[in-house]
Amino acid sequence: MRRALTAVMLLTLTACGTGPSLENRGQVTATPGDSHHLTIGSAGFTESDLLAQLYAQLLNQAGYRTSLLTVNNRELYEPALESGQIDVVPEYAATFADWLNAKTHGADAKPVGSPDLGETMTALRRLAAPRGLTVLPPGRAVDQNAFAVRADYARRHGLRTLGDLGASKLKVRLAAGDECVQRPYCEPGLKKVYGIDVTGVDPKGVGTAQAKRAVQEGRDQLVLTTTTDATLDSFGLVLLADDRHLQNADYVVPVVNRSRAGSAGVAKALGRLNDVLTTRDLADMNQQVDSWRRLPADVARAFLKDKGLLK
């Protein structure tokens, strides 16, 4: 009786609001849809915010109404993208392909992302299509994961590449996202491909100020960041080259929910960015937001106007 009451109570409590279940995935067989109000997802870091703003402004110009939603984990926003709560997300081809692969075939599945963009895109589209997701064509901008150490640390131990770090047999603590322990391009790859003695992962996020400060202050030795990080200098950090190609070609690609944003209109609007946006542009915009603390919306607008994509 008491147990039944408890169960009824819990049901009552949890039923006091309604929302679409994430189990009701977007209809995979539906024809490409063209919803006029689109939700753009951002993964919560600066570059993702910027790309989401670029997408939103281009879509606005093309006559769509847009809203932005920031969700920090792919584990949370990808299901929302499938269900149509989020319609457009800026993604990185190889990382997203491997993430979908692990989700579909289990964590031990053979990685599908590779340094080759063509292969990566083929694999990504094969994995995304059954989930009702369309991957739009990639542009020129590529944001690879990269590892940095303190400049004086690199000098003292003669480190230029990740291979040097592995050969040095130094013990390093890695400041990265908590998902680093699973991702093949993070801790497992550093250990296996480079033989780096990673003693632990300090979950401070990818390329966050806390992560970089942890290395700057010597609490950690290695930090996971990206090739478009323009703030490394100010933390006294240098990148170690990825000499054994652990990192894949992570080109920026828009991923859309096909039943809501799979139309030619959306593809055309977002495609205008492809010939224009470079890795260097992304690094510059990142710096304006991270170091100068401009608003991502303003930085994105200035960039689009500068390139003649926005009136």
Next chain:
Amino acid sequence: MTAPPDDCLARNEWICGAYLSTRRRILLDAVVQHLQLTVLSVLIGLAVALPLAVLARRWGWTAGPVLAVTTVLYTIPSLAMFSLLLPLYGLSATLVVAGLVLYSLTLLVRNILAGLRAVPEDTRQAARGLGYGPVRLLLTVELPLALPAAMAGLRIATVSAVSLVTVGAIVGFGGLGNLIYAGMNTYFKAQVLTASVLCVLIAVAADLLLLGVQWLITPWTRAGRTRMPSGRGRPRGSRARDVSTTEAGGA
């Protein structure tokens, strides 16, 4: 690349006027969302907690399970709570509100129940002797007497909801929490400080507001009495209570 601009934003100062002027709209939106989430979750929490407390008072054996379940809910870490509720609500403000409602329950139920239990037995007997039915007894005698304790619970629940809303940032609905988390990731001092100060201001304002409400709706506690001698006499509206109470006391 052009040289960095020289303003308090680029210098990353804790207090920055340019931050306030460029982000006025963003700050306003965040405050409004913060207030909406807080008010909604506390009101729903109250609407759920009140019947639970009355239930627990009426049938004593239910008190144990009710308190146990609400307390267990309170101990669930917020990240886990939102993850557990995610399949039900998706990425929405409702998800955050649902989580906050569940957290507010233990504070509200415990305090309302404590208030109800503190109603003196002779007061209840007197009301019954005057022919009060259970519903009228509850509404006109027990609940008013439980108000000070219930309001104390409501104030704690509200202040804790103000701070817990920030956790909603992990699903994009965290009011000022969105700004605090984004600011922490880029070590944006002005943003972290401004949003945190606003959070504290909201909490203090909400607490003072509820204190004022309590002062207004429990006039008898100001008359130097510790007990409301209600149920001593005639039917009356709440507005006339104080006056007639004085009459009854003087009679």
